[in-house]
Amino acid sequence: MSETHAVHDAVILGGGLAGLCLALQLRGEFPDLDVVVLERQQHPLPPAAHKVGESTVDIGAHYFRETLGLRDYLHHAQIYKFGLRYFFSDGCGDIGRATELGLSEAFPAPSYQLDRGLFETFLGEEARRRGIDLRTGTVVRQLDVGQDGALHAVRYTDTEGTQHDLQARWLLDASGRAALLRRRFDLTRDDGHHVNAAWFRLDARLAIDDWCDDATWRTRCRPPERWRSTNHLCGPGYWVWLIPLASGAHSVGIVADAAMHPLDTYRDFDRALEWLARHQPQVAREVARHRDTLLDFRFLRSYSHGCKQVFSADRWALTGEAGAFLDPFYSPGSDFIALANTFICELVRADRAGQPLAPRVRHSERLYQSFYDSMLAIFRQQYPLFGNAAVMACKIVWDQAFYWGVLCQLVFQRRLVDTALFAELGPALMEVQQLNERVQALFRDWHATAPVERPAEMLDQRKLGWFRELNEGMHESLDDAGVRARLKTNLALLHEVAGAIAALAARDGAPVDGLPECSGPPPALFDLAPVEGVVSAA
Secondary structure, eight states: OOOGGGGEEEEEOOOOOHHHHHHHHHHHOOOOEEEEEEEEEEEEOOTOOOOOOBBBBBHHHHHHIIISSOOHHHHHEEOOOOOEEEEOTTTOOGGGSEEEEEOOOSSSSOOEEEHHHHHHHHHHHHHTTTTTTEEESSSEEEEEEEOTTTEEEEEOOOOOOOEEEEEEEEEEEEGGGGGGHHHHTTOOESSSOOEEEEEEEEEEEEGGGGSSHHHHHTTTTTSSGGGEEEEEETTEEEEEEEEOOOSSEEEEEEEETTTTSSEEEGSSHHHHHHHHHHHHHHHHHHHHHHGGEEEEEEEEEEBBESSSOSSSSSTTOOOOGGGOBBOGGGGOOOHHHHHHHHHHHHHHHHHHHTOOHHHHHHHHHHHHHHHHHHHHHHHHTTEEEEEEEEHHHHHHHHHHHHIIIIIIHHHTTTOOOOHHHHHHHHHHHHHHHHHHHHHHHHHHHHHSSOOOOOSSOOOGGGGOOHHHHHHHTTTTOOOOOHHHHHHHHHHHHHHHHHHHHHHOOOTTTTTTTTTTSSSSSOOEEEEETTTTEEEEEE
């Protein structure tokens, strides 16, 4: 049979992070599945390839480590991350004088800083080792998307310009910003989150632990290796990332509210360096010292977007940036790849079993969009708060608790397609989603009334016992009754945390109508007391 008439089980458009991970997951769950991956770039990719999305958090790390079976590779070839770390340091020339929020010691479950060039080259090699047909240097020229049970057709050219035609039962778009199907069907949705970004790599290690001479400051972290964190340096309307890469390079990014910090003020390296000198002078000094090692520079305007539809009963689906893309503040990119890919695998499973797809597509779409909307509420209209240490200390703890307590549990306990669980707990989950929206609105109101002084202290998240226990319990293996009991416990805890946040905000004069009151002793939260100049766990 010629290739023109061969019918493949799945053709994946794009062999970057999302597409290669999808191919590996499909092959792992369906060893006999015939998968072709079409990737524009040639492999191997250059080290420190210029791709955004180097930091992983819990779901993405779990997905790479457990679902795809890459634990050994990640352990030996990438960097163990020292959590997410935040400095409220706008205009500050000495990082030791900024309020710091983070962990003094890492939590048990590992996450990683990913050198995307090295990682995607490895994924391509692993895909071929597992029998996946990865074709690099290809350009998709034509797509005919089948409807009502018809097959899909793909025409592409290879590096020599030769034309090839494929047919596929499943057409899976992982083409990134090219967004082949999202553009074809006009699915892009303005999500109201208007933020820009610019980022670059330096072929040097930015040793943030050496930026302060205070021995006490250095030893607050054990080991004293803040450089392994995804470091966020925050100010009103923006944050700057510092992410180390396994190649020895360091990634530096500026992410800012479009109205507060126009992109034109940092859209090339020289202007970015001037912008950093105004807002993060210590970062600017360190970058200037290594400017001769600059590897690349890129910017994106209005990078955040929603997607009207991600899954179709006509057997096509989107994953990664080809679908929806949020905000890198909490590094959720690989999380949403994990979610979309898992839903796609479940749809393929149903199709192979001869089951109707439409009900499963509706469930997957509804749940995926619900997760997206919940995370969007965390970011949209929140950038003006980013310089307020008092409000942000509570916001970051709330956001992480919401993530660990609900979404992580559903993923780690493999309940994303447990329709019985969602039928039972759906109202309670919807209630906590609405609670999150009210708490995010409270943060905006609180910012208008809260003091913005910054004590030179570290807010150690490990000192919040309930927060630590929430994290440590995420990976426990639970039966059906245990999963339901854990979710109910976590939902109740989130109501108590919301009440504790409301109590702190009310003290500063913020309106807290419609928010819960604590039924007992409130969970410990960070309470910045700027008048006394101290930081404590309230």
